[in-house]
Structures are given as structure tokens and as C-alpha cells.
Amino acid sequence: MLDGAQPSVLDVKDLKTVFKTRRGEVHAVNNVSFHLKAGELLGVVGESGSGKSVTMMSLIGLVPAPPAVVSGEGVYFEGQNLLTATDDELRAVRGARIGFVFQDPMTSLNPVFNVGFQLMEPLRKHMGMSKAKARVRAKELLELVGIPDAERRLKDYPHQFSGGMRQRVMIAIALACDPKVLIADEPTTALDVTIQAQILELMKDLRDKLGMAVVWITHDLGVIAGIADRVLVMYGGQVVEHAPVRELFANPKHPYTRALLETVPHVRGERAERLEVIEGQPPILRAHPTACPFRDRCDKAFDRCARENPSRYPVGPVHDVACFWDPETGGARDV
């Protein structure tokens, strides 16, 4: 794509996901393209309903189909196109070379099996380990994610762990087979702030130690600032801005990104300020968008925004934005 120096471990091209329900269609993911380099941490931000999670679930076949229909030019992972892969081929990738951590650790673990069993499952399935070998590895994994007394804790059930500890177990499961890519879907949202910080530190550590690429889905810009290398901003099921993290915070181009950054409350400064909000709701797209999905909430919108859906225009070396408005000139972009 924009920088072709390093080979991408994951290359998503033109991904589309449509939910075909009895009450009509919902176009949840619209022509999303992005790539992920080895060892990189890609942040994906956006409001609830912006299509962040569905995008990541779609590319590995985790959205329920039907009702979902996933299409696109390709999702290339280590040379394999996951969009044309069979269910069995996808299963061989899921949990082995692509790991997942989900939002709510309270409900993401099966309550009736002990964590040892749940941790050993991918090891035995993907690595063909014997029970004894898998147990040794499971213990190592729990130690890796910082769970004390790992040997004994293997026999414990999820309800015997605190929220933060359960999320560590989830991370251990995701890391079990040394994945190339870890997809973390709001892994800290359900945790309280001190635990959030611990999990963030842990993830940074593990990324450095294991060298995997991470996709970090969140709506928390503070988290993104602290952890990501590059950021995708999503809105209405499409990528509206893509930039390295410093660039994005220093020089946001899309009105939505700018508005998002303004909503972050400042700790320093005058206290009387009201919290900034973006008025309105993200749209539910009943059809493929033919206009900018953000135009109704955008104070910069003009007539072209209602006629055409902007594609992603490069504005810097690794920076592109899907908007007809140019903050440099304060007028329409010359495209």
C-alpha cells in the first residue's frame, strides 16, 4: 500500500460485510482496506456501531453466516486468501496463527470448564500436543501473562478469577499457539482503570517479547495514544482516516477524527468547560453508502458530500483520509 518496504503479514483489500436479515440489509463493513506488518500494533478506533469489531470478525469467518455475507477482493494472511478459504482452512488459522481477545472477560470464558482445559484446547488441536505436554505449556502461558501459582490455577474455574485475571487467561489462550497476529477487541473496556493499565503494559511487553502483530480495537483514544503504532479511524463501516499515531494526534485531517479528539476531556485547564460531544448517532446503513456516512453530523459538509462517498486520499507518507474537505485550505479538496 502506502509503504511497501516491509512485507505485510495481513493485507485486507476491499472487505465488505452485509447482514441480510428479514427486516432488511445492514451494510456493516464497506470496502475496508488495511494492512498489518509483522510486529506492528495497529489501533482501530471508532464509536460503537462503526464496524470495527465486525471488520475483524469478518476477515476470519467469525461473523455468523448467514445472516452475514462477507465479500471483497481478498484478505491475504501469510500468502493465503482467507476469503476463499474453506471452513476447515479458516479453523486451522483461527486460534493458531491468529489469536483473539474479546471485550468481556466475564462472559468470554466457558463457565463450566476449568481454565486449564480451555487453555489446552487450542494446544491439543493446533499443535497436536499430548495432554501432559499441553499442561506444561499451559502452565508456561499462565506464567507468561503474569498469573501467580499457575500450576494450581489451571484447575480453577473462570468464576474463581477476578476480571483482570480472566482477561489474562483470555490473552494466554490467544497466545497459546504463537500467533502471527493477535486481534484484541476492546480488551480493556470491561476492566477498571488500574487493571486496564496492567493489561496494556502486559500487551506491550508480550508484543515486544513475542514479536506478533496486534490489531487493537477500542473507542478509547487514550489507550490508542499509549500503545498503537498506526491508527485506523472507522466510521459507518469504512475507514475514514489512517495515519501513524503521532501524526493522527498532531495533525488529524478528517472532521470526525478532529471531533473525536476534541471529545477527550482535558485534565489540565479550565474546569468549567462542558464535555465536548459529537451530536447525533452513527448511521445504520441499510444500503451500500453512496454518500459520506458522516455528512449529517459534520459541520464541514457541503453538497458533494451528499452526492459521492469519498475514497481514501493520501495526504502524507503513511496518512490518508476519506474526506472532500481539506483542513489545509479550509475548502474543498482538489480531487
Place this chain on the structure above:
Amino acid sequence: MLTFTIRRLFMAIPTLLFISLIIFLILDLAPSDPTASLPLTIPPEVRAEIRASLGLDEPIHIRFALWLQQFFVNEPLNLIEQWTGLTIGDGDRTRVISWQTRSPVVDIIAQRMPQTLWVVGTAYVVGILIALPIGIYSAYRQYSIFDQAGTFITMVGFSVPPFFSGVLVIVIFAVQLGWFPSVYDTTHVVVDWDSFVVQLKQMILPVMVLALQITSQISRFMRASMLDNLNQDYVRTARAKGLTESVVVMVHVLRNSMIPVVTVIALGVPQVFGGAIITEQVFKVNGLGHLLIGAIQGGDIPTVQTLTFIFAVLIVLFNLIADVLYGILDPRIRYD
């Protein structure tokens, strides 16, 4: 878990004593007379003597105490003697005697029990074995043609009473096709393969009628419980681990879904012993349901009382079993 079970067993004793008192008091209100079925030529004063000899002129608390002694001391001792061949005491004990047949109630129940267990028990097992896969698959393919057909059939199974479905299968399979007998022969003894086939044939129709009801009920439970669990986050986690659908559904979802269903199944077992009153009547199965309804009609208080109390014991027992199973299946529930 063990201490819990033992504690619950001890707690069952006062519960059952109380239940026996309630049963006794309610049945005492019944205006029945043990001499009513005796010939009319017996003069009233002889009848009064017969009643006195049965202990019926005693006050109510004495009669209750006597019943307790008969049921909890005399009958168990008698059972032990029968099983072990030993003689305990002088062997002269008053047993609970049926007013209708003048034979000990427990002996009659022991005679009737096998028929009920064969027919109703088989129907229960068959019903569950059919219901579980139907429930699982209906939930997994919710709103599919299979699910819709299953919903329709279970609705029929729920709503058609056995006195209709029983007669219907008799008309079809016994009268029109002549495949199976319409009457269950209680005296039939299984000695070899041929007699076993005869036994199977006479069981099929009542089992079919009962299993339809049981399947309808359990498969609905199973389906609902599976649906509750299929959308849980841990199912997505299991899929994200790359597990096959069969492991996801049959290991992860099923284990969770079985928790409420096992309880329902365990709580249904006492009903098996209670017999299926209507179905037993339709097919002339000489089981416990048949016995109970006959005893009620004949004003045979000791039989009704003993049967009702045995059902109460079974209900208390299987409640306990359901609770223990619940604790085994769900690690979040610990009783100690």
C-alpha cells in the same frame, strides 16, 4: 458435596414426616368405609367390630402413630426378612393391609412396579434419547425446516392428550394394520427371544404414546436452553480458538445447556414411578397408575396413602439428586 448430601438427607426426614401427616389427615377426611365392599348380609354390629379390629375407632393421633409404626418399622423389617431370610423378633407384625384385597399393600406395589417401570420407564428413556438430539439440532438450526417441523410436532405432542393419541394408535396399528396388540398382557413372562419379541411388541404402543409427550416436553427445554447458550460470548471464544463446530456445540454449548435440562429430567423420574394413569388405563397396563386409580375408586385408604407417600419420598429424593447433579455440572454452584 458429601456433607451437603448427608445434611439434605437428614433434612428430608422431618419433611417426609410432615408430608405423611398431611396425607394422613387429608385421606382421613374421605368418607370411605372399609366394610362398604363387604356383603350386605353382615349386620351393623359385626361391621362395627370389624372397624374396631382395624383400629378405626381409635383417636386420630393413635391411628397416625400406628400407621407410622406399620410403615416405617414393620414393613422395612419385613422387607429385610424377605431379602435376607433371617427372622427378626417373633415375626408377628401388623402390615399395611389393603382394604380391597386384604393383602399387604407393599406386596401389591411390588407386583405392579415392574409393569410400570417397563412401560413408563422405557418411554421416559426413549423420550429423552429422542428429545435431546432434536432439541440440540433445532436450536443449532433455529427457524430451519427441521426446527419448524419439530416445533409443530412437539406442539401436537404437548396438546394431544393420551386418551386420544392412545386410542388413535390403537385404531391405526392394532385394528387397521394389526401389527401390535392393543392390550398389554401383564402375565406375559419373558423367557426366550420369542417371548421377548412379544413383550417388545406389546410395549410399543403405550411407549409410543408416552414418549411423544415426554419428547415434546424435554426437546422444548433442550432447545430453549441451547438457544440461551449459543449466543453467549464463550461460544465465540470457542470458535475463535479454531475448534470444530461439533466440539463447539457438543462440548462447550451442550455442557452448559444440560444444566437446567438435567434438573428437569431428574425431577421427572418420580412421575415414571407414579405411572401414567391414563395411558395405563387405555392399554390395560396393570401398573402403579392403574393401582392408584383403582384404590381411589374403591376407597382403599391404606393403598392410596402408601402409594402417595412413596411418590412423596421419590419426589424428595429426586429433588436432592437434581441438586447434586446441578452442583456436579455447574462448578459455580458449590454446596460446601
